Amino acid sequence: MDRWQLALDSLWPLVRAALIGTIPLTLISFILGLIVAVLIALAKLSKIRALRLFGSFYVSLIRGTPLLVQIFIIFYVFPFIGIRMDAWTCGIIALTVNVGGYAAETIRGAILAVPKGQWEASATINLDYVTTLRRIILPQAFKIAVPPLSNTFISLVKDSSLVSTIGVLELLRQAQVIATPTYDFLTLYIEAALIYWAICIVLSFAQKRLENYFDNKATV
């Protein structure tokens, strides 16, 4: 079959796999991962030693092991303890746990970069710890964290391809499925690479818009 014809025929199935696989996988695990990251960052900044140790342990474990290995372990550990979970859910859990570990350090640094006076001013108007975080500290920390978190997000788009190994239908997996009967892996992989690239270009624009939004809204 003609190479160009194959590329054209597989364009929609690949884009569709990105739309129903790669993009929701990335978005959901990034949002859940941010929640994990904030909790781990707060644990690491806590006055309670046990929480600090747990936070450090988590970050060390996640950053010290390959994402592919984490995905395999999560995929095989649930059946082992008797919980049935589909590949999609396992993929989201693995990516969430992973992003949480990396973004935790970013968020911890950003929280520390908010001037101490902001905590003190909040204390003088009698805001409690949670309100101070929610209303005063985290909004300023997120502004500081936008550029590094955008990096993490763009990495995650590409890292999500690793869940193809446990059978989650996303962009890379779809490319493999189409390529297998034709033996034309080169065409399909190049096509998949171009689609990943296109997604990341769009995200880079979005990052710039977001940074401008925060710049206009407030200065730290």
Add this chain to the structure above:
Amino acid sequence: MSLLSVRGIHKTFGKNQVIRGIDLDIEPGTVTVIIGPSGCGKTTLLRSLNGLESPEKGVVSIDSVQVNYAEKPTAADVSLLRSKTGFVFQAHHLFPHRTVLQNVTEGLIYGPSLKRPASEANALGQSLLDQVGLGDKAKAYPSDLSGGQQQRVGIARALALQPKLLLFDEPTSALDPEIVGDVLQLMRKLAREGWTMAVVTHEIQFAKQVANNVVFVDQGVIVEQGTPQEVLANPRHPRTREFLRRVLDPLADDAEYAEEVAS
């Protein structure tokens, strides 16, 4: 009875004994100005009054709330003490991501003990901004304001919670000289309205005109205190005299200058 009473405050940073036993009383409706060389412990003393610092020892009572620092007060105890005070920082510490009005109303709406409805808080916030002369800046962000305006918002934020005692930590030290007057005039106005205030400052003129009680702190203790007439015009202690001489005439120690004047 005094509004504020402080007994036996001791505070150490590492090996450095910053406060070595301070007692202080403040009567309702009076202005107390705390002066002293930098590093003497005056700011630490002020910050101990609302729990921004935790001294090792000492008792602070404000309007029936008492905190004994030796007994490791809980966050709730300190919060109760704080609800009696408003605090104005040297570097204002306004919330940069909130408008001027939101800075003033934040504690009213989100302070757990108050929880005013937003409409009520906004009306009060607006009237406070009018009072500090910034009624037209409600929607601006702190970064849009000059240093003096920012500090006046800081004062409005402190007033919003209607505290019994206003604490000022060098409120004009970070300002350009020509706008120091704006802030000091506002503080004088508040004093005339009857607010009870404790002010750490280097503005001796302000102390002379506005203070009921002047407290001179050096090396972690109160060296002397009294009316401005007593402490500023006729200081008894040599350390007070030395401090005032340096503050009022910073060039006095310059030998070359002294020679020039002599010749």
